[in-house]
Amino acid sequence: MSDYFIKNNRVNPKFLCHNTTEDIKRKYGKPIRNSRLLTEIKVPYPMVLAWNTKSNITRIKCHKKVAKPLADALYHIKHYPDMIKTLGLNLYAGCYNYRRVRGGRYLSAHSWGIAIDINSSGNPFRCQPKNTVLGRNPELALKFANIMLRYGFKTLEYDLMHYQFVL
């Protein structure tokens, strides 16, 4: 396999986001609280809330600069229903949310609305990459990660539900 998403329990570095909170502040300014910089995108395929699958998600609130790439990425994914089903890409777990990183004092990228969490139960925080739903489906995971990368989204080594805009 010449290209990969996870190998030897590590994520391919090209898919990893290394932006710090300071990087994000420099680029996007102060974090957003109900700001005019937020907008909503329509969800292009049926999504539900990850922790309450009876709750349909039709719109996602995000930063205006991320709206087009995020909508385009999801529209691209829409064409692969098998991938959506196997990887649980219909399980929305949050985008804009003014909060600190889990267990840390820095603000999360979610405070700016520039990251989306997908399938939080299949890709739990701090889970070994090989034990996530992405790790168990290497070919589909590679396809998914490449789509996200194409639109400017990268993940975090121990937070594979998380895709953050880096362009």
Ligand SMILES: [Zn+2]
């Ligand atoms: Zn996240």
